[in-house]
Amino acid sequence: xxxxxxxxxxxxxxxxxxxxxxxxxxxxxxxxxxxxxxxxxxxxxxxxxxxxxxxxxxxxxxxxxxxxxxxxxxxxxxxxxxxxxxxxxxxxxxxxxxxxxxxxxxxxxxxxxxxxxxxxxxxxxxxxxxxxxxxxxxxxxxxxxxxxxxxxxxxxxxxxxxxxxxxxxxxxxxxxxxxxxxxxxxxxxxxxxxxxxxxxxxxxxxxxxxxxxxxxxxxxxxxxxxxxxxxxxxxxxxxxxxxxxxxxxxxxxxxxxxxxxxxxxxxxxxxxxxxxxxxxxxxxxxxxxxxxxxxxxxxxxxxxxxxxxxxxxxx
Numbered sequence: 001x002x003x004x005x006x007x008x009x010x011x012x013x014x015x016x017x018x019x020x021x022x023x024x025x026x027x028x029x030x031x032x033x034x035x036x037x038x039x040x041x042x043x044x045x046x047x048x049x050x051x052x053x054x055x056x057x058x059x060x061x062x063x064x065x066x067x068x069x070x071x072x073x074x075x076x077x078x079x080x081x082x083x084x085x086x087x088x089x090x091x092x093x094x095x096x097x098x099x100x101x102x103x104x105x106x107x108x109x110x111x112x113x114x115x116x117x118x119x120x121x122x123x124x125x126x127x128x129x130x131x132x133x134x135x136x137x138x139x140x141x142x143x144x145x146x147x148x149x150x151x152x153x154x155x156x157x158x159x160x161x162x163x164x165x166x167x168x169x170x171x172x173x174x175x176x177x178x179x180x181x182x183x184x185x186x187x188x189x190x191x192x193x194x195x196x197x198x199x200x201x202x203x204x205x206x207x208x209x210x211x212x213x214x215x216x217x218x219x220x221x222x223x224x225x226x227x228x229x230x231x232x233x234x235x236x237x238x239x240x241x242x243x244x245x246x247x248x249x250x251x252x253x254x255x256x257x258x259x260x261x262x263x264x265x266x267x268x269x270x271x272x273x274x275x276x277x278x279x280x281x282x283x284x285x286x287x288x289x290x291x292x293x294x295x296x297x298x299x300x301x302x303x304x305x306x307x308x309x310x311x312x313x314x315x
Contacts (some may be wrong), residue, residue: 005300012296016289020072021065023288027281028061034081037278055081068285077286082278087286091268097167098267100183102256105190106245112195114241117202118234124207132199139196148189148262155185165264186263190256201244205237242305245298 035052052058056067071078077087120129139147156164167182168174209215210233218228257269264270268287275283 004303008296008300008303012293012300015296016292017069019292020069020285020289023285024065024068024281025061027276027279027284028064030279032279033057034279034281037280038082057081064281068282072289078282080275080280080283082275082280082283087282090271090283091286091290094266094268094271097265098256098260098269101186101190101259101265101267104183104187105194108187108191109194109198112191113198113202116195116199118206118229120199120203121206121210121237122229129203132203136196136200139192140200142193143258144189144193145258145262147192148185148259151185151189152262167266182263186259186265189259189262198241198244201240202237205240206233209233209237242302245302 033052034055035048035057038055039048039051049058056064059067068078077091079085080087080090083090116132120132123129142150152164155162162184163169163182164185167179169178169182172178215228215233218232219225223232256267257273259265260267260269261273272284272287275287
């Protein structure tokens with residue numbers, strides 16, 4: 001197990017280096033640079049040149065990259081070109097907002113998709129299964145931004161139950177109840193998208209397991225149906241869902257970027273969009289590396305979970 005983790009982490013470091021190089025070159029080759037956004041429009045050409053020199057934007061691309069890479073090797077992200085603040089401070093202030101909607105959406109997606117998938121598999125081809133299948137296909141097909149607009153039209157514009165933007169109501173004192181109201185729509189958007197896919201995967205996995213010989217043997221031995229279903233069938237059927245949890249992290253991050261833009265949620269998704277548009281390279285690369293590291297760690301945890309769920313699996 002230890003050798004497997006070390007090997008996977010080494011591969012992850014190589015992937016992160018390659019990812020950072022590709023993203024840096026994409027930003028470097030794009031028209032313009034951060035000076036076009038950081039310097040006042042009324043500044044003269046000398047001020048722009050001075051700013052580019054102070055920020056190192058006039059250096060060759062490889063010198064700029066290795067300067068940033070040196071900071072990463074020392075576990076530092078440097079300073080934002082646009083905001084003139086440490087990148088770590090900016091990310092730290094935005095991270096809790098994104099963690100809120102991502103964490104809650106994962107929890108609620110699991111709480112919904114597991115029972116839905118099990119019930120749909122046990123009652124295959126029933127009316128309930130057909131309805132769940134139809135809704136799941138709709139949820140998989142609908143883009144997250146379109147679903148977000150539908151929820152806004154229904155709950156905010158039509159019923160006037162929920163707010164549409166931000167994390168607190170402007171002009172009112174901060175309160176938990178008000179924050180929860182602002183959380184509902186972005187979390188609901190991500191939850192419905194994930195639940196649709198995860199429930200379908202679990203249903204298919206459960207159907208495959210329920211048709212195997214060891215399940216029929218368990219029933220023949222007189223075990224209770226609930227015991228067979230949860231102790232034997234579900235434990236084997238949950239393996240693909242564990243894989244999805246690790247592999248779905250990029251989709252969740254991408255969904256959070258779109259969702260935060262729609263709901264003006266002040267998180268990392270909104271930060272990476274604004275930083276990319278302003279060529280704020282240190283911020284963009286820091287967020288890219290953090291997202292890539294999260295994906296690698298998520299996949300590693302999924303593999304380790306395999307071993308925990310099924311001790312027969314060797315890593």
